[in-house]
Amino acid sequence: MIYPIVAYGDPVLRKRAESIPENTDLQELISDMFETMYNANGVGLAAPQIGKSIRLFVIDGEPMGEEELIGFKRVFINPEILDEKGESWPFEEGCLSIPDIREDVQRESRVKLRYFDENWEVREEEFTGLQARIIQHEYDHIEGVLFTDHLGPLKKRLLKSRLNNISKGKIKVGYSMRFPSKV
Numbered sequence: 563m564i565y566p567i568v569a570y571g572d573p574v575l576r577k578r579a580e581s582i583p584e585n586t587d588l589q590e591l592i593s594d595m596f597e598t599m600y601n602a603n604g605v606g607l608a609a610p611q612i613g614k615s616i617r618l619f620v621i622d623g624e625p626m627g628e629e630e631l632i633g634f635k636r637v638f639i640n641p642e643i644l645d646e647k648g649e650s651w652p653f654e655e656g657c658l659s660i661p662d663i664r665e666d667v668q669r670e671s672r673v674k675l676r677y678f679d680e681n682w683e684v685r686e687e688e689f690t691g692l693q694a695r696i697i698q699h700e701y702d703h704i705e706g707v708l709f710t711d712h713l714g715p716l717k718k719r720l721l722k723s724r725l726n727n728i729s730k731g732k733i734k735v736g737y738s739m740r741f742p743s744k745v
């Protein structure tokens with residue numbers, strides 16, 4: 563099942579998402595999230611983006627065509643950042659909830675997490691480069707943070723009207739979305 567993707571401006575994107583009780587059956591939701599993400603040509607999707615305020619996100623970086631992302635398909639349940647370090651570097655990010663806007667965001671190059679995978683096996687792992695980047699972006703979503711929050715005041719001011727238009731649904735998108743001001 564393909565969910566509509568929640569657009570910028572919806573309060574669910576601003577909430578800190580709730581932990582999921584251990585061993586909850588998430589198989590159907592996870593497969594729906596991958597389907598929704600692939601349908602929108604995304605490489606990551608967090609549960610708040612389909613209106614569910616729970617600590618879950620899915621990633622498949624392979625379509626980006628970068629060597630370091632080959633086979634990088636993961637499910638993160640109740641992830642916790644244990645450590646974030648390394649040189650901060652810029653990368654142009656976008657977001658399925660904020661269509662047509664892409665901006666350079668600075669993030670640290672390494673991130674270490676503890677999380678449960680789709681089988682509720684606990685894992686502890688360190689990620690670098692683009693893998694870390696996608697994780698950091700998705701992790702932000704379950705904390706109620708969007709990539710545009712990381713931009714400087716001038717950039718934010720310049721984007722304001724475009725972001726407003728997105729929340730009002732005044733935008734053309736190739737996938738189904740749910741707009742806060744249209745509901």
Ligand code: NI
Binds near residue numbers: 656657659699
């Ligand atoms: Ni996003």
